[in-house]
Amino acid sequence: MSSTDVYPVSERNKARRMRDRASYDVAAVHALLDSAMLCHIAYLVEGQPYCTPTLFWRRGNQVIWHGSVGSRMLREHAKGIDVCLTVTHLDSFVLTRSAFAHSVNYRSAMLFGKAHLIEDPEEKRLAARDLLDTFFPGRSDLVVPPAPLEVKQASFLKMEIEQASLKVRALPASFETPEYRHTPVWAGQIPIETRALPPVPCETLNEAAANADDIVLYREGGRLDATLAKIRKDHPLEP
Amino acid sequence: MSSTDVYPVSERNKARRMRDRASYDVAAVHALLDSAMLCHIAYLVEGQPYCTPTLFWRRGNQVIWHGSVGSRMLREHAKGIDVCLTVTHLDSFVLTRSAFAHSVNYRSAMLFGKAHLIEDPEEKRLAARDLLDTFFPGRSDLVVPPAPLEVKQASFLKMEIEQASLKVRALPASFETPEYRHTPVWAGQIPIETRALPPVPCETLNEAAANADDIVLYREGGRLDATLAKIRKDHPLEP
Numbered sequence: 044m045s046s047t048d049v050y051p052v053s054e055r056n057k058a059r060r061m062r063d064r065a066s067y068d069v070a071a072v073h074a075l076l077d078s079a080m081l082c083h084i085a086y087l088v089e090g091q092p093y094c095t096p097t098l099f100w101r102r103g104n105q106v107i108w109h110g111s112v113g114s115r116m117l118r119e120h121a122k123g124i125d126v127c128l129t130v131t132h133l134d135s136f137v138l139t140r141s142a143f144a145h146s147v148n149y150r151s152a153m154l155f156g157k158a159h160l161i162e163d164p165e166e167k168r169l170a171a172r173d174l175l176d177t178f179f180p181g182r183s184d185l186v187v188p189p190a191p192l193e194v195k196q197a198s199f200l201k202m203e204i205e206q207a208s209l210k211v212r213a214l215p216a217s218f219e220t221p222e223y224r225h226t227p228v229w230a231g232q233i234p235i236e237t238r239a240l241p242p243v244p245c246e247t248l249n250e251a252a253a254n255a256d257d258i259v260l261y262r263e264g265g266r267l268d269a270t271l272a273k274i275r276k277d278h279p280l281e282p
Numbered sequence: 283m284s285s286t287d288v289y290p291v292s293e294r295n296k297a298r299r300m301r302d303r304a305s306y307d308v309a310a311v312h313a314l315l316d317s318a319m320l321c322h323i324a325y326l327v328e329g330q331p332y333c334t335p336t337l338f339w340r341r342g343n344q345v346i347w348h349g350s351v352g353s354r355m356l357r358e359h360a361k362g363i364d365v366c367l368t369v370t371h372l373d374s375f376v377l378t379r380s381a382f383a384h385s386v387n388y389r390s391a392m393l394f395g396k397a398h399l400i401e402d403p404e405e406k407r408l409a410a411r412d413l414l415d416t417f418f419p420g421r422s423d424l425v426v427p428p429a430p431l432e433v434k435q436a437s438f439l440k441m442e443i444e445q446a447s448l449k450v451r452a453l454p455a456s457f458e459t460p461e462y463r464h465t466p467v468w469a470g471q472i473p474i475e476t477r478a479l480p481p482v483p484c485e486t487l488n489e490a491a492a493n494a495d496d497i498v499l500y501r502e503g504g505r506l507d508a509t510l511a512k513i514r515k516d517h518p519l520e521p
Contacts, residue, residue, distance in 0.1 A: 055330060081372050085324030085333035091294060092331055094324035096370035096390050131335040133320050136417065136478075138497070142425045143432040145414060151335050175384060178375065185467045186381045193382040216484040224486040228424045229494035231483040235506060237476045239375075244470040245455040247463045255468035258377070267474060 055155055056206040066209045069104070075152045075209060076101045076130060077275035078268035080178065082108070085127040086158070099128070100177040101275075103282020106154060107161075107201045109174055126202060128154040132268060136233040137216050140226040144219035148232070152209045156202040170199040173280055178271070180278040182257040237267045294394055295445040305448045308343070314391045314448060315340045315369060316514035317507035319417065321347070324366040325397070338367065339416040340514075342521020345393060346400075346440045348413055365441060367393040371507060375472040376455050379465040383458035387471070391448045395441040409438035412519055417510070419517040421496040476506045 048069045050056065058065035066072075082099045085092055099108040106128060134148040161167050171194065172183040189197070216230045241264045244253070260270050287308045289295070297304035305311075321338045324331055338347040345367060373387040400406050410433065411422040428436070455469045480503045483492070499509050 081370065083322035083324075083333050083335075083368055083370070085322075085331040085366075087326065087331055091364060091394075092324040092326055092366050094322050094333055094366040094368040094392065096322075096368055096388070098386065125330060127324075127331050127333040129322055129333040129335055131320065131322070133476075138418070138421075138481075140426055141428075142410065142414060142422060143428040143436070145425075147337065149335070153333065155330075171381065175381060179377070182377075182467075183381060186384075187379055187462050187465055189380075189382040197382070217486055223426050225488050226426055227488040227490040228421075229481070229483070229491040229497055230487055231481055233481045233497065233500050234479040235476065236479060237372075237474065240473040240475060242377075242468075242470055242472045244468070247456060248469055249464050249466040251466040252468040258468055258472065261472050 050204070050207045052208075053206065056153065056208045058208055058210065064210045064212050066211070067207065068209065069207075072152050072154070072204070072207045072209050073101060073104075074272070075132075075150055076106065076154075078272040079130045079132065080267070080271060082106075082128050082130045084108070084158075085129070086124060098174075099130075100173060100280070102173065102280040104204050105201050105282070106204060107170055107173065107199055109170070109197065109199050123157045123159050126156065126158045128156075128202065130154075132237070133235050134213070135235055137214065138230055138233070139216050139219040140223040140228050140230050141219050144223075146212065146214070148212050148214065150209075150211045150213075152207060154202070154204050154207045156205040158200045158202045161199040161201055167194070167197075167199060170201075171197060174199075176278070177280065178274070179257040180274060185255075185257060238264060239267045239270055240264045289443070289446045291447075292445065295392065295447045297447055297449065303449045303451055305450070306446065307448065308446075311391050311393070311443070311446045311448050312340060312343075313511070314371075314389055315345065315393075317511040318369045318371065319506070319510060321345075321367050321369045323347070323397075324368070325363060337413075338369075339412060339519070341412065341519040343443050344440050344521070345443060346409055346412065346438055348409070348436065348438050362396045362398050365395065365397045367395075367441065369393075371476070372474050373452070374474055376453065377469055377472070378455050378458040379462040379467050379469050380458050383462075385451065385453070387451050387453065389448075389450045391446060393441070393443050393446045395444040397439045397441045400438040400440055406433070406436075406438060409440075410436060413438075415517070416519060417513070418496040419513060424494075424496060477503055478506045478509055479503045 049067045084095050097108045131151040137146040175182040239261050288306045323334050336347045338345050370390040376385045414421040478500050
């Protein structure tokens with residue numbers, strides 16, 4: 044799956060509405076994933092759908108997430124079941140003068156594939172490192188490594204992205220029927236941003252670590268999507 | 283369902299792990315919902331799970347969301363199918379000195395019930411008003427009302443919350459094995475916040491609306507969860 048490809052389109056991932064907002068471009072989907080850390084995963088347990096929030100990251104065309112062996116989700120996913128993994132950024136309220144034209148601007152990717160438990164010990168060791176390094180490059184070499192029992196308690200799941208769709212809406216409030224333009228009601232956008240604030244050290248911080256490099260990109264705060272995208276661009280996890 | 287109640291607990295919504303983080307308290311679940319505007323909904327179409335992001339709001343013990351009649355989700359939900367609706371706030375990275383003790387602080391509610399299309403014209407009219415007023419109190423009286431064809435194109439779904447579970451993690455980095463406290467690696471929290479920034483007026487704004495009351499709470503920017511919670515506290519939608 045190279046970055047010039049598009050994901051195959053079928054009934055499963057084809058946009059039903061607002062088709063002009065949809066894309067199946069691999070590079071665009073990967074870029075959205077790389078700007079995020081939280082996803083929601085839909086899966087089935089005995090006929091009941093569940094929607095579970097979790098941290099995730101991308102390695103090549105795989106997405107990987109983490110959880111405890113005891114969890115409901117992981118027990119089911121280990122069987123290689125169908126899941127839908129969705130990542131959403133809400134970017135603004137769009138307030139228009141017409142009730143019907145109100146909207147939100149957003150970016151969202153919906154991924155389809157089968158989730159599998161990572162069972163190979165070496166692959167699992169790598170996933171445990173990635174879980175830190177994908178957010179704080181190099182950190183897995185600095186911290187106290189997991190004990191054998193801790194490794195045993197942890198589980199990681201991986202999903203090859205079989206299909207995906209990306210939807211982006213980025214339109215101004217003036218994208219409404221022109222006849223309403225001068226109605227005396229407020230119109231415009233209220234931007235919404237998710238930010239990482241400057242790090243707050245633990246009370247028992249060892250002074251030798253006060254200026255640690257692994258969190259340097261978070262020191263000034265700023266948009267979380269931009270910070271994550273920069274980290275993933277500078278430190279890509281190769282397939 | 284009064285605010286002193288708890289939701290019934292069964293296999294479906296019982297926390298499998300981290301049980302000390304879980305609650306089934308109706309008032310606590312409602313409070314989390316009232317601090318949010320984006321949810322992710324898991325549902326099934328012909329055996330395939332989907333995870334769809336959407337705006338939502340609460341009226342009493344119901345959650346309500348909106349979409350176009352043509353969408354895949356709405357066509358399925360209209361049948362009264364089982365859904366799981368999840369709302370998540372990510373509050374911080376928690377960086378510890380031990381690889382295994384790293385975590386995130388978060389607040390998340392998972393709701394279970396059956397989604398139904400709102401078909402009664404009066405109930406639909408009310409939902410169309412709520413969609414604006416739940417974010418901008420009083421706005422539905424100010425804007426150009428929807429035309430009959432626009433009302434026809436819109437759909438709203440409602441779900442009585444049958445069961446729910448709330449999970450909250452709010453622990454400092456020092457909540458790790460004490461022996462690691464003086465390892466020379468950075469530890470602490472990196473707070474994460476979603477903020478509404480000050481409104482940006484449309485280029486064709488009518489000056490008479492420059493100081494509109496319906497967006498007053500957004501004028502100074504600030505945490506989106508706190509702004510939404512205040513709006514819903516001051517302007518509750520009664521069941």
